[in-house]
Amino acid sequence: MARVPQGTAVGAISVLLFVTYAWPSVGGGPLAIWGGLTLICGALAASVAWSLARYDDDIVSRRLLRKLVFAAILTASPWAVLALVTATAGTPSELRLLAIVLCIGRVAGATLILHRFFAACLAYQTTVLAALLLSTLHVGLATEWALAAVSMLLGGYLAITAWCVGETSRERDASHKALEEANDRIARLAYVDHVTGLPNRKAFMDRLVEAIAEAEVTGTKFAVFMLDLDRFKNINDTLGHQIGDALLALVGRRLAARLGPRDVLARLGGDEFAIIVQDRTDPDAITALAHNLIEGLAEPAWLDSRQVFPGTSIGGVVYPGNGREPGMLLAKADMALARAKEAGRGHFTLFDARLRAHIERQDWVEVELQQALDRREIRLAYQPIFELATGAYAGAEALVRWEHPERGPITPAEFLPVAAERGLLPAVTNAVLQTIGGDILGWQAAGIDLGRIAINLHPLDLKSPVDLLASLRALAVSGVGPERVVIEVTEEAFMGRGTDTVPLILDAIADLGFEISLDDFGMGHASLAHLRKLPVSEIKLDRSFVIGLVSSRPDRAVVAATVEIARIMGMRVVAEGVETEGQRLALETHGVGFGQGFLWSGAFDAASLADLFGRTAEMAAETGAVPGPRPRRRVRDGGALAAQ
Known part of the structure; x- marks a missing residue:
């Protein structure tokens, strides 16, 4: 034409x-x-x-x-x-x-x-x-x-x-x-998620660039949400990928039904979704929308004649004021999501000045912790463990400490989560084990025996075992008898993703000669299967049961049941957080063998602990008191990771 x-x-x-x-x-x-x-x-x-x-x-x-x-x-x-x-x-x-x-x-x-x-x-x-x-x-x-x-x-x-x-x-x-x-089809596939039919990560980032450019011209605001699904991996693994894909598609439809015509919903991958919220810009409206989305996803769903209960937490960030790069906005929304998930399921957190200050503090902790590791500033304090019946010293638990040269003490509750999140945990754990080894060798050189020293591992240590096992092998061959060290693990280590190999790792640790203690027992995550299948030699009662032991019948029942299970399985029981004589008597009455807490003392440095034990030994020689009997150590054969 x-x-x-x-x-x-x-x-x-x-x-x-x-x-x-x-x-x-x-x-x-x-x-x-x-x-x-x-x-x-x-x-x-x-x-x-x-x-x-x-x-x-x-x-x-x-x-x-x-x-x-x-x-x-x-x-x-x-x-x-x-x-x-x-x-x-x-x-x-x-x-x-x-x-x-x-x-x-x-x-x-x-x-x-x-x-x-x-x-x-x-x-x-x-x-x-x-x-x-x-x-x-x-x-x-x-x-x-x-x-x-x-x-x-x-x-x-x-x-x-x-x-x-x-x-x-x-x-x-x-x-x-x-x-x-x-x-065109290839282009659509490159920009469309085939499971949900929503824009994918690439398309979302392009739309985010366009939203930033438009906001700069018009002077308007918009928000970015990030969310992922609760328990999605469990649903996907137990019910199958077909049900998992159907759930993702359902989530996409539910979210889209509650968004405005100008909002952009995308699936970034896995169970992660992101939203550009353009129709609501003030914090109250953004928060209301987030809770509306959370409520919408919390409704039960029937998929292939099976009922599932999806749920989510959401993190959000508002533009401008929190960066002008798409990657920065998405990263801050992800930070807000992590903060929301820390608060529990079904929460929303908006990135604000407080969260920014928190992240800046974490960044500072990361940098300073790395330098502290280089300067060997990580120290240990030892809280003694006593036999309840005789009051005899029976060992100690090593507690990690960090004294910053300018800011003073930084609590483990602050720096350990940062170490876990930023990849410094293996270095911290290695430093702790080296310090324990050095202290024990120092005591041995002075002719002092301080019994078993317990150290609590972070759950992530067991999910990344290569560095951990290398550090433990080095400790075992350093002249420190592994029977002198008790490795405490919490039941959180058996929960969530990447925990399938944890039993094998514990077998490998036991095969090296270390004892395994199950810490915070009875906090709601416990399973008798953990005691039956794992090489556990010791149970540590959580302090919450010790506090309620005198006045709470349910707490007394839990303690009695725990002691009976430990007796049958040949394990010792240690109570944490003992602060009153009444608690000590009640624990002894129920058959608990050992305890630690401020009833006896706080934590000491290595030298002070040696002085304390020396005095205790002299008193024992004068009065005839002896340390309580040591329960036998249960070690399973054939740890698959022992040779690694």
Whole structure:
């Protein structure tokens, strides 16, 4: 279609050429009429082509094609008239020859211009060639017959050429269109999550860039939410990936139903979703939307005849004021999400000045902790453990301490989570084990035996065991007998992702000769399977049961049951947080063997602990008091990681 106006322009030039050449021989009147009609017909044909230009060539309807055929005949008619008129008597031979050449040129031009629409092309060619044939028959000269024959052969060839070129063009266009559609599908796949049908991470980041650019121009605000699903891995693992995918799709639909038309919802991957909130900008409205989304996802769902209970926590950040880079906004929303999850399931946290200060503090702790490790500032304090029946010293628990040279003491509750999150935990654990080894070797050199020293491992230590086992092997071969060290683990180490290998790791630790103690027993995560399957030698009662032991019947029942289980399985029981004589008597009455707490003392440095034990030994020699019996150590055979 785009070439029809070009052909009309060429036709106009041809008209001017013929009129200029024929004017001296024919005169102006007839030529002016013919030239004007030719130009008018060409203009009408160009207008028809222009009106059809908005349609693709391969979807032109029959009605439109009929219009195009009519326009082709209309455009060809003046040239057909020229062929007939120049065949009359008195026309100069050179003028006749020029007319024939121009007519054949128009036929050839139609082949180039109208080959996509064979019917219109054939109509144009037939109109002109038929006039040429009739004109040659009228003249009756041999040369005319020869010209007619050549014209017919050329016309047939051009018609066949138009058909072939048209088919080739249509096939090429079809292939090009199929390729474009395939590219569009690939592009959509590159930007669309196939499970939920939502935009994926790449599409979300592009939309976030656009939202930032728009906000900078308009001076408006928007928020970014990040959320992930509670217990999704458990649902995916226990019910299957098909149910997991169905849950993701359901979550996408539920979220989309509660968002505004300008909000952008995307699945970033796994069970993570992100939202650009553009219709609500003040903190109250943003918070209300977040809680609305949380409530919507908390509703139970039936998937494949199974009921599941999805849930989520959400972190949010508002633009501007919290960075201008998409990655920074998403990172801060993720930080807010982590803070929300720390508060428990179903919470929303908006990144604000307090959270920024908290993160800046964590950044400071990370940097300073790394330097503290390099400067060997990590120290240990030892809280003694006593036998309840005799009051004899029975060992101690090592508590990690960090004294900053400028800021003073930094509590473990602050720096250990940072170490776990920022990848410094293996270095901290290694430093603690090295310090324990050094202290024990120092006591041995002084002829002092301080019994078993317990150290509590972080749950993440057991989820990344390579460094831990290397540190424990180094401690075991350093001259410190592994039987002198008790490794305490909390039941949190058996929960969540990446805990499948924890029993094997504990077997490997026990095979090295270390004892295993189950700390914070009874806090709600306990399972008898842990005691039955793991190489545990000791149970430590959580301080919450010790506090309620005197006045709470349920707490007394838990303590009694724990002691009975430990007795049957050959384990000792240690009570934490003993602060009153009444608690000590109640624990002793229930059969608890050992305890630690402020009833006896707080924590001491290594030298002070040695002095304390020395005094205790002298008193024992004078009074005949002896340390309580040491329960046997249970070690399972064949730890799979022992040789690593």
